[in-house]
Amino acid sequence: MTGICIIAGALDGKLSRSSLELIGGARMLQGPLGQEVAAVLLGHGPGLAEAAADLHRHGVGRVYRCDHPLLTAGQTDAVLVAGEQVVRRTGPEVVLIAADTVGRELAPRLAYRLRAALATECVELGVEDGAIVVRRQVYGGRALATLVVRTRPAVLSVKPHALDVPQPAPVAGTVEDVSVAIDAGALPTRVREVLREQAELGLEDAQIVIGGGRGLGGPEGFALLAELAKQLGGAVGASRPPTDAGWVPVNWQIGQTGKTIRPALYIAVGISGATQHIAGVTGSRTIVAINRDPEAPIFSSAHLGIVGDYREVVPALIAKVKELKGA
């Protein structure tokens, strides 16, 4: 049993960004452990050739390619069957999985089947005194747990957007096609439909994000935030109460359950600062909080605070930004 293996998903036809982030994680383990990094590439169709090339470009030499018509968006059961077969055949010591929609189901299930050590939603991976050590956020980001991975094999899942996509480091690589047997009739779940809800454009990649919370009082407040975002060239997101109330789509949600953001500027408007939300924004370089309640917990995570009614502050801010841009 040797090697570090990343499960690289190309279930939408192209390599996912979170798969590239795993390469960064694998490199942190590779040097100290002195092990090769390989990838199991799962998907279907002509996009897999480009995905394999993308892995080579980022320094992964050995690619095991699984092309199967059932390896499409959201089909965890098929991914699990294929992943298990390839991993058993190649026998890596460490398997890295992105904790995205499929990966957060895949990691624990694969670990169970392999009787592997399991750590999920890791934000840091490293080697200390020869042992793999991972860190993960707990208690809504209020604390950081350090776990030592004692047994092999180990399945580790990495929280999306916690690691940067590494700089390209091209290698001349190989692609080995691996055939897997998947019995469609034996899979207990089947994706009937993928509903793409209009996500705020690039919430996770935006350099400026405006978040709205319960304090906006209703869906109307988000129109004002959208105008501010437009002026600043940013995206709009929300904490959990507005998405639970149906004011905005669920995939606008920023936080532990929703998206993790790391923008240069995050402006939290009418957000009290529940730990659930804070866990998703702590990576923001500058946090500005606008809230009527000076005691709101959001201020203990913010760099700049404005105590006031957003209905006055936000329009004034929009006007001021317009004025500065016009000048």
Next chain:
Amino acid sequence: MEIIVCLKQVVDPELPARDFAIDPATRRQVREGRPLVISTYDENALEVALQLKDRVGGKVTALTLGPQGVAGDAIRLALAMGADEAVAVDDPHGVGLLGVEKARVLTAAIRRIGRFDLVLCGCESADWVERVVGPLLAEALAAACVTFVSRIEQTNGGLLVRRMADEGFHQLEVRLPAVLSVTSDETNRPRLPKVKDIMTARRKPVQVWPMADLSGTPADGDAPGVEVRDVALPERTARCEFLPGDAAAQVAALTQRLRDLKLL
């Protein structure tokens, strides 16, 4: 439909930061004097179970782990909300911190409960956020698995579920038996029990099973492959600077600061 809902009791996650503490010896959160609540998404899971029971009939059993006395409040609330029965696994020492360890005990308890079509749990716990209990239960019970489900409909011979996904939603057909983890949306906000429900709940059956009586619990299996070395509170780096004055003055100061930071 026979539904089992797993509920975890946690220290109220919205407790002020000054009341949050980790005991370095046990690496567990200090609970003494802190209010305990049902972990956020577990309540949504219970709500989804109750709505399903209201539509298609059946029975909802609430299942929780914890030392006797502590488990009582979660059980009482679950029964008041409408669960039919409850089981508490009494573990005087507290099950290990990790989801792998908890899933083993829950699996043993579910096997002892016996018949089930559906097991629901929250998509993550408010404290350890591993998101593993549902998938591990599914594997151990040889059931279908979907996580981050917000809506469930019964269909001919199975379920149609809505899963929150990175790009929107997935609609999935799911065979029974199944283990689903539940996330929140506008359709599954936990109901508030009425006084009458709280009274009725007192007469509902609660079983307390000593952990030692369950087979397949962590004492019988391998130790988990990972070990918790420490749980640390990060140094707070942000110090909030409040911008003074009326809205105009605040906005002027803010835009100036943003320009200094080259954000404008």
